Amino acid sequence: MEKAGAARWVSEVGVIAALYAVLTIVLAPISFGQIQFRVAEALMILPFFTMSAVPGLFIGCLIANAVGSSFGIMDIAAGSLATLAAAAIASKIKIKWLVPLPAVIINAFVVGLILYVMAGLPYFASVGWVGLGEAVTAYGLGLPLLYVLDRYKSRIFVHPSGRGK
Numbered sequence: 001m002e003k004a005g006a007a008r009w010v011s012e013v014g015v016i017a018a019l020y021a022v023l024t025i026v027l028a029p030i031s032f033g034q035i036q037f038r039v040a041e042a043l044m045i046l047p048f049f050t051m052s053a054v055p056g057l058f059i060g061c062l063i064a065n066a067v068g069s070s071f072g073i074m075d076i077a078a079g080s081l082a083t084l085a086a087a088a089i090a091s092k093i094k095i096k097w098l099v100p101l102p103a104v105i106i107n108a109f110v111v112g113l114i115l116y117v118m119a120g121l122p123y124f125a126s127v128g129w130v131g132l133g134e135a136v137t138a139y140g141l142g143l144p145l146l147y148v149l150d151r152y153k154s155r156i157f158v159h160p161s162g163r164g165k
Helices: 003-026 039-048 053-068 072-090 101-119 123-151
Strands: none
Touching: 003 039, 003 053, 039 053, 039 072, 039 101, 039 123, 053 072, 072 101, 101 123
């Protein structure tokens, strides 16, 4: 990778990480817990356009969980790895309306497990509530964002590592 390409990639990772972390931390009251609407999860559609979103979303989630989660290292590690897995899978999906699905499924089960282990909340109820909140943000906010970005991708993603061109 040439220097300019590497610098752009690192910049994209940083911007995406910062967006995810800030959105989650600023909206902390609705970003954590059994019933959560983590607005930053709308960004989980970005791997459709650029591979720099995969580490960017992971780092952003890691920072957000380190700052705002009350469940410590388990949420920091497992929650962030769930985001990494969902972003990596989303980067391989070619059907637009399916792009948010990995985030919904993976987070529902992983965060549901964290809530069960760390807070003693019922597992399947937690899976349901987290999945519902994730669906609202990933599909209700993320999917429209995907369609808007797709329309203007040649202006936004000048030199993407994915399907931006």
